[in-house]
Structure formats: C-alpha cells, structure tokens
Amino acid sequence: MSQPERRLKLAFISPVFLFPADAGGKIRTGNILRGLKESGQFDITLLSPASGQQQRDWQGELDKQCHRFVGWAPSPPRPRWQRAPDLLSSLPINVAADRTPAAVAAVEQLLAAEAFDVVVFDFVHAAVLRPEKLNGATVCFTHNVEAEIFERHATTAASAPLRWLWASQATKMRRFEREALARFTRVVAVSERDAKKFKADGLTTARAIPTGVDLDFFSWQAPADGAPVVVFTGSMDWEANVDGIRFYIEDVWPRVRAQVPNAQLRVVGKNPPASLVQRQVPGVHFTGFVEDVRDHARDAQAFVIPLRVGGGTRIKAFEAMAMGLPVVSTAIGMEGLEVDDDVHFLRADGADALADATLRLLADGALRLRLSQAARELVEARFGHRVAAEVFGRILAEAVEAAA
Secondary structure, X not given: OOOOOOOEEEEEEOOOOOOOOOOHHHHHHHHHHHHHHHHOOEEEEEEEEOOHHHHHHOHHHHHHHOOEEEEEOOOOOOOHHHHHHHHHOOOOHHHHHHOOHHHHHHHHHHHHHOOOOEEEEEOHHHHHHOOOOOOOEEEEEOOOOHHHHHHHHHHHXXXXXXXXXXXXXXXXXXXXXXXXXXXXXXXXXXXXXXXXXXXXXXOOOEEEOOOOEOOOOOOOOOOOOOOOEEEEEOOOOOHHHHHHHHHHHHHHHHHHHHHOOOOEEEEEOOOOOHHHHOOOOOOEEEEEOOOOOHHHHOOOOEEEEOOOOOOOOOHHXXXXXXXXXXXXXXXXXXXXXXXXXXXXXXXXXXXHHHHHHHHHHHHOHHHHHHHHHHHHHHHHHHXXXXXXXXXXXXXXXXXXXXXX
16 A cells, blocks of 8 residues: 655745735735645645734634644834834835844744745745745745836836835845845746746746635625625725725726716725825725625625736736626736636726726626626636645645755
C-alpha cells in the first residue's frame, strides 16, 4: 500500500490581520488560503498581526484558512502627521510603516524555530519583513503592480505638490518593487497583465493566477426591478476608491439624478472620509463598515466601478458578477480581468459615458438580466476560488522544486 504524499509545510506571512474581510486584498488572500487548506496538500502556518481578542473573535474563520495561527502585537494606527517623517525614508511610505519591531521579531523567530518547505510573503511591502538569510523556497504574492498605482495617482492628483509627492513615492516603489521581488523563488501576480509587466522588467519568475471568488457565498439572483439603486463597494480608506467615488459623485451623479430624480447611490465600505460624507449630496448614502456586503448590494440595478487609479484586479467586480449585479466600470476598474464589454459588463470611461451606462441599466431590465446571466456563467466556469487556489498551489510546488 503506497504512503500518502507528504503535505508541504507552508508559512504564510501577512502584514495585516485578514479579518474582518473588508478589503479586496484580504478577501483574495483568504480565498486562496481556504482553497489551499481544502486541497489537503499543505500544512499551513499563518503569521500576521493580531491582538488576543482578535484571535479569539475570529478563531473559527482562522481554522478554515490555516492549521496554526501565530500573531504578533499590532501597532496602533498613527495619524498622518506622525507618519510624515516616513516620507524622508528611502522606502515607500506604506513599506516603511510595515517594518515594525514586533513584526520583524515575529517573522525571524518563526522561521528560525521551524523549517518550512516554502514561505509566502503577502503583498510586496511584506518583503520588508524578510530576513536577510532565508533558505528554501520563497514566494511573494503581489496583489498589484504597486509602482503603477503611485504613477497613476501622480497623474490624477489635483495639485502640483500632490503630483510631486506621488511621483516621488512612485520612484521609491519602483526601485523597492524591482529589488525585493528579484529575491524570491517565484512571484505570484493576480492577472496575466501584471505578470507580463513584471516579466517586461526582467522578472522571469512571475506567474499569474486567476481572480477567485467564493461562488457559494456570493450566490446568484436575478437583478432587482424595484427602486433605482446604484451601488459601489470597497474600502473607503483606500485612495483609489476615494478618488473614484469623488469623481462619480461630482461629475457623474448629477447627470444621473437629472434623468432619474429618485435614484439612490449607496457607497458601501469602511472609513469613508468626512470630506465626502459631510457634503450630504442628494441621493448619496455612505454605509461605513458593514458585516455583510450582500445585504447592502442585492437590490442594486447597477453596480459601479468608477476607478481612475488602481492596480492588480478588482475582486469586487467578480463578487458583483457572481451575485448577478449588472456592472458598469471604467477600463481600469476591470483591468486584468478576462471579461467582454457589453457581454459581461458595460465599459464606460469619462463622466458622460458613465452616466449614460448607469442610466441604461436603470432603465432596461432585459439588459440587466442579460449581463447578469452571462457574468455569472463566466465566473462559475473560470473564476471560483478553488480554481485560483489550485493554480496557486501548483506555483508553490514549482517554487519548492526550483529551490531544491
């Protein structure tokens, strides 16, 4: 009788606690970890910041993602003025913020105490926690081409000082990204587009996975026929989302309301900036953090992704498509996703086009249903979270073989 194949020992290092799953990166990572554990091929140790209370509150969910969880003491969030000195660092500001003494010590202790077949660092800025000497297979899970996001902010920023600041950060991130990723056995990108950009910069170790969505959790239902509701979901403390929603509210929404005076725009996501909430634009409502995004999106006749800045892929797009919500998006909003305009979503760039596409969805029930059905069929066929985790697992095994 043949012996069962040995499970690969995997250490997965995340710079953020994955719960609540209220941001695209957390959702994507959680889906991958859950799929890897369900496969039975990996023994998973997850390491991230977490207080004792967080570990107790989320133990049931952690058990779905890993066999063992190790936490380090999280650092309290700092106001922006306290982070200003980080602008003088040679590291990008978000990378410098992740290099805390507690994080460095926790990673060093775990990797010194135990041998792993492969070590994954989640997000490129987590590479700042990598020990100088680390034997064996290493993988960086990149959720974006980070330098590209900074470059886009430098293009869209409203003032010359902000454009200079973003351009300066982009230069630092381009250098950090290039140097950090070159040290890994394999680099995982979230789309073929991102993988090609890395390879064009000489990074031959880049591999792509599909974007995966939990098809059981985000079950399909036909689009609503009731009151005209438009929904956006996403963390409202991420600059790209703030920029996109500000643009939609200021330049697109007045055109929609002029044609449909009772239309409602619901912005679902944690920590919306006071500068937007306090404006009290007619028909616009900010929910703040919600326990379950489905409860606030199911009745939407249009799901909008008005992003002008961003990188990687927007998992929110596939969640909406899985639920049957008709999507209207800019090209950047659907970047890296293998979807077709007017088949799976409506593409609209610019204020006039976004307003027109939103109004089409509000007015046309047959169009909503056609897009909804085609989108769900696509994600079922190609973008379930187990499919993404299977590809991720093959890349991990490839890294182990290459390191050996």
